[in-house]
Amino acid sequence: MAFDLAIVESIPGWLTQKESSLLYHLAKRCTGNGVIVEIGSWKGKSTVCLAQGSRDGAGVQVHAIDPFTGSSEHGDVFTFPEFQRNIAHSGIASLVTPHQKISKEAALGWTKPIELLWIDGAHEEEFVRLDYTLWSPHLVPGGVIAFHDSTDPGVWPIIDTYLFTGNSFRRIRFIDGITYAIKGKPIPGGNAIMMRVRDIKYALWKTRDTWRKRRRKKQSAHEFRQ
16 A cells, blocks of 8 residues: 555644654654554644654554543644544554553553654653653664654754764654664764754754744634634
């Protein structure tokens, strides 16, 4: 089967089409040496991307970890029923194991090796750091770690510390707001070069993204007045 972008686009969330496609292909490449872990599921948009990729690959189980109560900016919400409906509608429910818990609670007693770790939970720096320190030790050699919203002030320092200036990841790449890397010893100087490339690329990407958001806001205001 092929990636069904239409289903993904029907689910509320904050992924660009390029980001959705990346998650699909990262999951599809998983071989079964470990499971897929998603920190932050919201209503299931990224979960469906990962599960579709798994379905078309080795059938690796996707563990979706989220209390389904949103982040601080969302107010009083509970998205688990909508998450369940979206997963069922997408036809990939057998590949998804939801954990209705915060990351710290789900990590207690966790023993499964992880082949793909997708971190998109609370974006405050302390929580991003906690997600990394709790879950990255389970990542198998050659496994992939991916962060969303890389330019966010709470996410950026963690990526810099553990990916670009650390010594545990190689082949760091970025697509729109996602930064991802392979667990393994980096080529000397390689990550420093990619860090400079990242700085230029994300400066341009963030400028375009800000412009797009302003344009959408103006369009929404115009439609509201009409």
